[in-house]
Amino acid sequence: MEATRSEREATRATLRNAALATLRDAPDTGAVEAAWSRVAERMDDLFTDPADVTPLRQTILQLAVRGKLLPCTPGDEPVIKAPVMRFVRFQNGYAFKSEWFQDEGVRLLRNQNVSHGELRWDDVKHISSDMATEFQRFELEKGDIVLSLDRPLISTGLKLARVRANDLPCLLLQRVARA
Numbered sequence: 001m002e003a004t005r006s007e008r009e010a011t012r013a014t015l016r017n018a019a020l021a022t023l024r025d026a027p028d029t030g031a032v033e034a035a036w037s038r039v040a041e042r043m044d045d046l047f048t049d050p051a052d053v054t055p056l057r058q059t060i061l062q063l064a065v066r067g068k069l070l071p072c073t074p075g076d077e078p079v080i081k082a083p084v085m086r087f088v089r090f091q092n093g094y095a096f097k098s099e100w101f102q103d104e105g106v107r108l109l110r111n112q113n114v115s116h117g118e119l120r121w122d123d124v125k126h127i128s129s130d131m132a133t134e135f136q137r138f139e140l141e142k143g144d145i146v147l148s149l150d151r152p153l154i155s156t157g158l159k160l161a162r163v164r165a166n167d168l169p170c171l172l173l174q175r176v177a178r179a
Contacts, residue, residue, distance in 0.1 A: 016046040020059045032068050061088060061179075065145060065162070088179050092149070093172035094138045101125045106132040107170040109140060111148035114159045114176060119146070119167045127171070138172040145179040146172070 023035040096108055105126035113119050140163045148159035172178055
């Protein structure tokens with residue numbers, strides 16, 4: 001019985017991963033909707049264990065980052081009905097002390113560096129490379145999405161950006177969140 005159960009679980013996980021890959025790799029909105037319909041129809045079969053939520057969250061986040069999840073208009077049925085916090089976790093930056101700031105070293109991503117869709121480095125603070133090794137938990141990576149927590153929504157829009165390769169290395173400072 002145990003072998004049969006393990007085999008059934010392995011098959012279920014393979015099917016779940018294949019369904020999520022089809023959803024994640026969908027080339028356009030129509031394909032996303034079709035793939036989501038297939039996943040939604042079999043939700044109770046594909047997602048039976050709490051550990052199944054992690055790959056689902058990752059898929060949804062990847063779709064969102066790539067702009068594949070579109071906002072719903074009145075009368076449309078949304079792709080997903082759930083608070084964003086069920087799918088995304090946020091990390092706040094570290095409160096680096098201003099006396100640690102230097103003219104060179106590893107950049108600190110402060111809320112004034114977060115603009116609309118890009119990071120701006122015209123006003124930058126650094127900490128020494130040696131000190132930065134103590135704060136690996138706050139190292140940003142290419143593709144991270146960051147949000148200013150001080151006045152995130154201003155008259156010109158949301159202060160949200162994706163970290164690019166040329167923004168690195170940099171560390172997340174207090175009052176900026178990484179999704």
